[in-house]
Amino acid sequence: MGRIAxxxxxxxxxxxxxxxxxxxxxxxxxxxTEEAVLELERAGADLIxxxxxxxxxxxxxxxxQLSSERALAAGTTLPRILELVKKLxxxxxxxxxxxxxxxxIFAYGAERFAADAVEAGVDAxxxxxxxxEESAELKSATDRQGLDLIFLLTPTSDLSKVETVSRLGSGxxxxxxxxxxxxxxxxxxxxxxxxxxxxxxxxxxxxVVGFGISTPEQAAKxxxxxxxxxxxxxxxKYFEKYQGAELVRELGAFVSSLxxxxxxxxxx
Numbered sequence: 001m002g003r004i005a006x007x008x009x010x011x012x013x014x015x016x017x018x019x020x021x022x023x024x025x026x027x028x029x030x031x032x033t034e035e036a037v038l039e040l041e042r043a044g045a046d047l048i049x050x051x052x053x054x055x056x057x058x059x060x061x062x063x064x065q066l067s068s069e070r071a072l073a074a075g076t077t078l079p080r081i082l083e084l085v086k087k088l089x090x091x092x093x094x095x096x097x098x099x100x101x102x103x104x105i106f107a108y109g110a111e112r113f114a115a116d117a118v119e120a121g122v123d124a125x126x127x128x129x130x131x132x133e134e135s136a137e138l139k140s141a142t143d144r145q146g147l148d149l150i151f152l153l154t155p156t157s158d159l160s161k162v163e164t165v166s167r168l169g170s171g172x173x174x175x176x177x178x179x180x181x182x183x184x185x186x187x188x189x190x191x192x193x194x195x196x197x198x199x200x201x202x203x204x205x206x207x208v209v210g211f212g213i214s215t216p217e218q219a220a221k222x223x224x225x226x227x228x229x230x231x232x233x234x235x236x237k238y239f240e241k242y243q244g245a246e247l248v249r250e251l252g253a254f255v256s257s258l259x260x261x262x263x264x265x266x267x268x
Contacts, residue, residue, distance in 0.1 A: 003095040003123045004148055007165055008206045008227065018228030019044055019219070019262045020100065020208055021255060024051040024067040026076025027239050030084045035248055041094040043252040046261025049126070049230065052081060053098030057127045063233040066240070077106045078113070089121035097171070099126040105138065114141035124148035124171040132161075132168045139168060144246055145244040155195065162202055172206040172228065175199065177213070178217045194223040205239065216261030225267035231258055 011018055021040045027032050037048055053071035056189070057064060064189060085096055098117065105113050105127065117125070130138065132151045144151045148171030153162060154179070165173055177192055193210070202209050209222045210230025217227045235251065242250050 002146065002148065002171075003093060004047065004097075005172050007095050007173070009038055011046060016044075017223040017226065017265060018046040018154075018206070018264050019123065019255070020047045020049060020097075020210070020228050020230040021045040021235055022051060022230060022232030023052055023235055024064060024071050025081045025084060025241070026053055026071030027067045027076050027236070028063075028070055028243065029074045030080060031136070032243075033089060034084060035252055037088055037096075038092060039093070039248045039252045040091055040255055043194040043255035045094070046228070047095040048099060049097045049099045049232070050081065051232075052078060052098055052104055054101045054104060057101065061233060063240075067236045070239070077195040078108055079116075082116055082122070085117075085122055086120040087265050091099060095123045096121065097126055097148075097189050098122055098189070099128065099130055102127050102138070104129045105246040110138045110141045111144075114138070114147050118145045118147050122147065124150050126152075126174060127151040132164045136170065150174055153199065155191075159196070162199065166203050166205070166243050169205060171198075173199075174230070175207055175209045177209050177227070192222065193225045200208060200225070200227070209263045216257045216264075218261075219258050220261040220265045223262045229258075229262055 008018060023036055029189065040048055053068035053076050055072065057068050057230035066172055125142060139149050149169065150171045151169040152166045152174050153165055153175045175196065196207060196209060208228030209226040210232060213219055213222060213229055213231050214234035219231065222229045238247060238251050
């Protein structure tokens with residue numbers, strides 16, 4: 001098994017759910033990202049999603065769009081992100097997922113990118129604008145390298161889509177809890193619990209839920225039924241407010257509170 005499967009097995013053995021945290025690689029620079037990843041893990045993050053900045057992030061709300069702009073302005077590129085992951089692997093074995101859009105991977109070359117990603121220590125890819133039905137080229141490359149390829153389900157996904165994602169996906173399944181773009185919400189949809197429970201009965205892989213989760217209370221509610229909870233925009237906002245050691249300290253405190261929320265759901 002890989003690091004992702006091992007992590008879910010480890011958590012399941014303790015009766016815990018996963019906290020998955022998202023930050024944009026290179027915001028405000030890659031040195032800060034390195035320290036942020038280590039702090040996220042120390043504070044309780046079980047898996048880390050590193051956003052690959054892109055000039056046209058159509059699935060992202062304003063917070064992550066601005067984060068991508070800051071990262072691109074700092075000179076962040078896909079090869080430099082792989083260098084960062086390789087450097088991180090000398091300091092941590094936390095599972096790392098690269099999350100982004102297909103264009104940079106296409107420009108890099110799917111086969112070469114999959115090989116270089118594995119060599120760097122990446123565990124999985126999540127390509128938000130590449131549906132499973134159009135993923136054959138990339139999936140062939142990731143399968144050959146043993147790299148997990150994660151797919152999305154949404155509230156509008158029909159049974160056929162669920163079956164396709166279940167068959168082609170690996171690592172975990174990412175359920176988008178709301179329609180629309182990323183961004184913190186003030187509440188969790190009342191129908192989410194029933195939908196997640198239904199989907200978990202149809203899927204063999206762990207099901208994690210993201211988009212709009214921004215407080216420990218929301219994380220706890222989602223963790224009652226999901227295998228994991230993703231928090232992104234609420235974390236990325238810290239990069240607008242703080243910098244340096246203060247940024248790392250505030251990130252850690254917030255992630256600790258999120259982890260406490262996720263853990264509290266186990267006893268619900």
